[in-house]
Amino acid sequence: MSESQPPSENHPRQSEMPFAFVQGEAVTSLPHDLYIPPDALEVFLEAFEGPLDLLLYLIKRQNLDILDIPLAEITRQYMEYVELMKELQLELAAEYLVMAAMLAEIKSRMLLPRPTEEEGDELDPRADLVRRLQEYERFKQAAEDIDAIPRLGRDVFPVKVKSPDKKVVSVPPPVDLREVLLAFREVMKRASMFTHHHVQMEPLSVRERMSAVLSLLQPGKFVAFGALFSPEEGRMGVVVTLLAILELVKESLIELAQADSFAPIYVHPVTSQAEAIADDSDAAHAE
Numbered sequence: 001m002s003e004s005q006p007p008s009e010n011h012p013r014q015s016e017m018p019f020a021f022v023q024g025e026a027v028t029s030l031p032h033d034l035y036i037p038p039d040a041l042e043v044f045l046e047a048f049e050g051p052l053d054l055l056l057y058l059i060k061r062q063n064l065d066i067l068d069i070p071l072a073e074i075t076r077q078y079m080e081y082v083e084l085m086k087e088l089q090l091e092l093a094a095e096y097l098v099m100a101a102m103l104a105e106i107k108s109r110m111l112l113p114r115p116t117e118e119e120g121d122e123l124d125p126r127a128d129l130v131r132r133l134q135e136y137e138r139f140k141q142a143a144e145d146i147d148a149i150p151r152l153g154r155d156v157f158p159v160k161v162k163s164p165d166k167k168v169v170s171v172p173p174p175v176d177l178r179e180v181l182l183a184f185r186e187v188m189k190r191a192s193m194f195t196h197h198h199v200q201m202e203p204l205s206v207r208e209r210m211s212a213v214l215s216l217l218q219p220g221k222f223v224a225f226g227a228l229f230s231p232e233e234g235r236m237g238v239v240v241t242l243l244a245i246l247e248l249v250k251e252s253l254i255e256l257a258q259a260d261s262f263a264p265i266y267v268h269p270v271t272s273q274a275e276a277i278a279d280d281s282d283a284a285h286a287e
Helices: 051-061 071-088 090-111 127-148 177-192 206-216 231-250 273-286
Strands: 020-022 025-027 254-258 265-269
Touching (some): 051 071, 051 090, 051 127, 071 090, 090 127, 177 231, 177 265, 231 254
Antiparallel strands (some): 020 025
16 A cells, blocks of 8 residues: 655645634634533523413324313423423423413312212313413414514514705796787787778877776786787777886786796786776776
């Protein structure tokens, strides 16, 4: 047999991996004075909330009828779990021992002879235990159903999105004087179609026309700019109406509005002062 050759110095070898880093230094071996207590790591495969929970678990595991519990076998299995708990956690064994004593008492009462007239389901020593187990099973099932409901913070999470502080203010475009003149030119074109050579004196008053314009306007309603003119009056009447409209705008009694550039121009009253002027003018005419 040939002897194994020693590994070559140039052969790559994997270095030992540290299992921890303490203050930036790698630790590859355990300290000699390190003490790990035997109960430092505990693994609980099954956890019971009380003696009734353990008893119900034993009954369900063997598919036993809860109304006809075999106390001898259940008590034996119950004591095995109690002995295991005594080895692991002594403070939990006290209440389980009380249940074990109760099972032993019920079994002894079943073994003792009873008078014939007292026999029956109502005097069964297991009846009280069965009622407690059934009630505990209902509460446990209700708790499981409630726990299965989606819970805020565990199963579902609220979504919060902070919207930016942004105020959108819709400012209508200002009415340019050029737009007013273009609209007035269209009115003049329609007025020129009604010109005639009959000359007559027509007294026209700007103040009176201001009242006439205000009487055509209603609060909260918009009237087209061209609807305020009467082309039948000719150029002079149209000009007087334009002067009346401009004077009302100057006195802040009416406003001109336009939805967009090159859009139709509308007129609407501003305050109740316009109604007062219109009433004064009507009263003056009546006198």
